[in-house]
Amino acid sequence: MYDHHTLLYFSHRLYSHELTLEENKQIYGKCINQHGHNYVLEVSVKGAVDPKTGMFINITELKSIIATEVLDILDHRTLEDLEPLKGIVTTTENVAVWIWGALHKKLGNLLFEVKIEETEKNFVIYRGE
Amino acid sequence: MYDHHTLLYFSHRLYSHELTLEENKQIYGKCINQHGHNYVLEVSVKGAVDPKTGMFINITELKSIIATEVLDILDHRTLEDLEPLKGIVTTTENVAVWIWGALHKKLGNLLFEVKIEETEKNFVIYRGE
């Protein structure tokens, strides 16, 4: 298993348009205000070591996939304004599922886990199910 | 999977009353003296994302369960003096099993893992089996 971590910075708010303002306040607290984070994104791939190179995957290639499929879209943006995230409440859970989907298109079964560290204290892990 | 980490501070010693002083010294070394730790406790829950809220569990609720079931009992205490830990040698392994039990009563199958970081170098993980 190979793990690579990257940082991304974005602005978002937690607000569901299917709920009333009161319900949103109760569920999301002060996260209904526009704010932002340093997300630490850890992407794990799993596979056999190539006997020729001694590597699972070339890390340069993995970094380039993460850059194109995730960073170029989410980094330094307001999540709610992005076409691919339209209509989703941008909780860490939902963002993790979205990132999994985006990487899975390129990595297929090599992809093992997507982990997001939203703060020093809270993490979400998604393994595709 | 959702992971939340909390800190707790307590005093303890490792000493089994079923062993002689010599055996205790040999097994636990200087840990037979009263001392203490900053435990980093990581609690992981696992489940389906609620499509309405985009969350596994409301983190405010999870924090409140950890506070009531674990912190209010162990934090800023001497473990050997506590009724629920009577007769247990308070190794990290045994404390992890006890915390699992305390949280499982409230979280049931949502609970996935209890991890304790006793020092920068030593960790214990318990998943209920």
Added chain:
Amino acid sequence: MYDHHTLLYFSHRLYSHELTLEENKQIYGKCINQHGHNYVLEVSVKGAVDPKTGMFINITELKSIIATEVLDILDHRTLEDLEPLKGIVTTTENVAVWIWGALHKKLGNLLFEVKIEETEKNFVIYRGE
């Protein structure tokens, strides 16, 4: 010297209205887009230990000053929308100077240093001059 660290989360963009779009792009790069951060704020106070209590300052009091003067204003907000930061480009340097001013009103000469860790790699330190 006593150091306490706190986290705050906000949305901002780096954009000076006294510069052209081209100049903004050249100076601030992709930070001209709305995005956000987990700021780690470290506040240091310096003074004599009170012989009665063995403390510089009661940490409960220090936390309460940081909460009222800084967190209640900046946390979970868009910095550009805030009255007290109007007209300031919200670089880490400028935010550090603003936080210093806000805390100095309450802490006076006890205040020694304000440090902001914007990312794992970049820090700004301000000591009032």
Added chain:
Amino acid sequence: MYDHHTLLYFSHRLYSHELTLEENKQIYGKCINQHGHNYVLEVSVKGAVDPKTGMFINITELKSIIATEVLDILDHRTLEDLEPLKGIVTTTENVAVWIWGALHKKLGNLLFEVKIEETEKNFVIYRGE
């Protein structure tokens, strides 16, 4: 300047025998109960680099001084029970001053700073004045 960090683990409580129980509760909160910590101790020395060795001080020597003067006395102990700390409220501030004194006897003017990280969020720094 050369910085070396070490860990020590002990049990203590914050309680002044010159104050009433009520006053102790108000000042120290739940820290009046016996509890413990992982202290991260950082010792900084400052001096000229020896041109022959390219070092300020041999780190093996520095570690040995910290072990003899600090760890052998405080580590895996209850601070209140220790002869050299008798009558002192064992706040981080007071322990830092005590450690400074203990190291200064051996290191003299080479000693620059003693820093204690009591938790992830709270630090005390002492430079001998």
Added chain:
Amino acid sequence: MYDHHTLLYFSHRLYSHELTLEENKQIYGKCINQHGHNYVLEVSVKGAVDPKTGMFINITELKSIIATEVLDILDHRTLEDLEPLKGIVTTTENVAVWIWGALHKKLGNLLFEVKIEETEKNFVIYRGE
């Protein structure tokens, strides 16, 4: 599960003698030059808690096995010069597999996982398959 982490420091280069210089450059980039690392090695063991001691394994014993089987061989060395690693391209993946083998001889089924953190951003995990 019990996790213990240790540091080791060595010199190495990534270069396969079955590939041309051009192919080596393309696959390993500047890692074809002799350089080195601080490896953080995390060894996890898994088993039943011994009811007598309240521990999986005595940590003193685990540390001594890691010292004898891994540190004494790899630490403060040039990996390519070592007899047991002859002919292996010393990628983190290959070193992890080698460390697993070395520890498995002593720990058998207690051994659960070998994790190497090569830099702050890259990790390799091996579980024996």
Added chain:
Amino acid sequence: MYDHHTLLYFSHRLYSHELTLEENKQIYGKCINQHGHNYVLEVSVKGAVDPKTGMFINITELKSIIATEVLDILDHRTLEDLEPLKGIVTTTENVAVWIWGALHKKLGNLLFEVKIEETEKNFVIYRGE
């Protein structure tokens, strides 16, 4: 004060050609063998905030100076083989002084501090005197 941290990886050994093998062993221990490190390099600059940009120095410019003056020379190399370090015992202290000199040529009085974290436990700080 602005702080930026970077990583570099190299191979080195501690060995003075003006000392006997026995003296080298006694002073440097197992560091006389070729080994390597992940150096965390923190460069601090200090100056007035430019009122137009709200920044001390553009971080892109600072990163580019660190890359050209330090990383391009030391990173992924064997320190003893490098022309600019010839004849120096490559202790962390000596490398810090060398890096200070290399950066000072470009940064002048803006440069405040060079800090190297050689391992999790050992740091060297140099401020030009």
